[in-house]
Amino acid sequence: MQRSHIDALRAQINEHAPARKVVDVPAAFQEIFPHKGLPRGAVSCMNPSSALAIELIAHTTAAGGYVGVVGWEGLSYAGVESLDTIIVVPQSDLNVVASLAESVDLIFYRGPEAHLSPTQSRPLMAKVRKGVASVVMVGVDVASPAVRLSGRISTFHGIGCGTGRITSFDLELCCQAHGMSRSTTVTIGAGGVAASTRTQVPACAL
Secondary structure (H helix, E strand, C coil): CCHHHHHHHHHHHCCCCCCCCEEECCHHHHHHCHHHEEECCEEEEECCCHHHHHHHHHHHHHCCCCEEEECCCCCCCCCCCCHHHEEEECCCCHHHHHHHCCCCCEEEECCCCCECCHHHHHHHHHHHHHCCCEEEEECCECCCCCCEEEEEEEEEEEEECCEEEEEEEEEEEEEEECCEEEEEEEEEECCEEEEEEEEEEEHHHC
16 A cells, blocks of 8 residues: 555544544443453554454444454455544555554454564554554564454354354354453344353463
């Protein structure tokens, strides 16, 4: 993405100035997150769970927030209604992430790197700390992330004996932060998102 395009997007978004210290997540997810959301001005890590990413994107954009998706070409936005507040950049470019962090609410970055060294991540971290976004590295690890988040679909509902159609699915979530790990299973489908179970254990036990 050209620098001029990024500047134009920033000018458009600057009126949307968030006052909260976290990006809100769906109510069924909140109990596993510190302060009930993803911390702004910080970098978190997540496994490549498209189902979880779409739920977070849909919730943020429905609330009027802006989302950036950088480098995740295969992500489907079928479950998202407010597509006009999503900035999609196909290339895996950390400079774009750093620029968007100044203005948007939530950024997902999926890159070829399995791990960002301190030398690679230091300029990004400095930009993110000064910005307002919560940055989520997908399948990419950094040292000391604010949150480690994972999602896994465990069960599909609506199909039996080889017939029917998927009406909902269970998504197992785990969030590690501040030395603790919290998990929940949520059912996502036509009826919305509902939590079914929760547990809390020390992170070192996982």
